[in-house]
Amino acid sequence: MTSPTPQQTTRHNDVTGPALVACDLDGTLVRTGHPVTAAVRAAVAKVRAAGHHLVLATGRSLVGALPIATDLGLDDAWMVASNGAVTAHLTGHQYEITAQHVVDAEAAIRLAAWTAPGIRIAAELVGVGYRVNIPFPDGDLNGTQHGIAGLEELWAVPTPRLALNGPSAYRLVPSLRALGVTAIATRADWVDVTAPGISKATALEEVRTVLGVKDYDTVAIGDGENDIEMLRWASRSIAMGHAPGHVQAVADRATGTLDDDGAASALLALLS
Structure with missing residues (x-):
């Protein structure tokens, strides 16, 4: 199933009804490897109590987002x-996967292994x-790591996302994109690979439709390369204060940094 192309939204300074508030995790709501701060937790609770839909939008796998x-x-x-690449609805302590988009793993893996021998490859x-x-390395992936005997085992089971890790992995991006897949270098040594046309924005557009939220009542908060399409999609977009300049450039405004609990400030501003 191919996700619909996110529609262009009209920019508004204020939300007019129950909003879809999309929040990145690492570098936005939480510092990787640390618990959520009390300020962020309280702001999330207030936004939800006001009737808004808070949607977690992350590069993490589902098993990493659940905690x-x-x-x-x-x-x-x-x-x-x-x-x-994966969308889920959490109810209580259970979740239902509502969408999963499979990537052409074999082509991407063969290219990566041939071009960068010794590169680490993970299939979700x-x-x-x-x-x-x-x-x-410990902490780089969420969930259990299962070793393989041969590369073909990486694509034996359909997967929504590949992670490539190695020195200068970012140099693989043009060749991967030439295959037609979505490739994003979140770090110089890390590339995420998903199906063509897939982004946080395409998934959020599907969620917005299900929730019945107006396109002008969409908000996004993020800090990284993989947040750019999401920030462009939202009617009201906010970049973290520590985000790179090219990420801040696509947002309507910036908030404080992670150290300042900038996401909490941005969330509370929705209620003013």
Whole structure:
């Protein structure tokens, strides 16, 4: 199934009804490896109490996003994971995967292994972890790492996302995109690969439609390369204060940094 192209929204300074508030996780709501701060947790609770739909939109796998949802006290919420390749609805302590977009893993893996021998490759197993050709450092992947005997095992089971890790992995991006897949370098040594045309924005547009939220009542907060399409999609977009200049350039405004609990300030501003 191919996600619809996110529609262009009219920019508004204020939301007029229950809004869809899309929040990136790492670098926005939380510092990687740390718990959510009390300020962010309180701001999320206030936004939800006001009737808005807070949607987690992350590059993390679903298994990595779930603990943050729990930490935030979310018991009925939507999550966009794996840069838009996986969408799930969380109810209580259970979740339902509502959309999953499979990538052409074989072509991308063959290219990466040929071009960058020794590169680490991980194929996501939704809700579980990853199959990996070489173990990734602790903390780099969410969930369990399953070793393989041969590269073909990485594409034996359909996967929504590949993670490539190695020195100068970003140099693979043009060749990967030439295959037609979506490739985003979130770091110089890290590239995420998903199906063509997939982004946080495409997944959020589907969620918006399900929720019945008007396109002008959409808000997005993020800080990274993989947030750019989401920021462009939202009617009201906010970049974290520590985000790179080219990310801040696509947002309507910037908030404080992660150290300042900038996401909490941005969320509370929706209520003023």
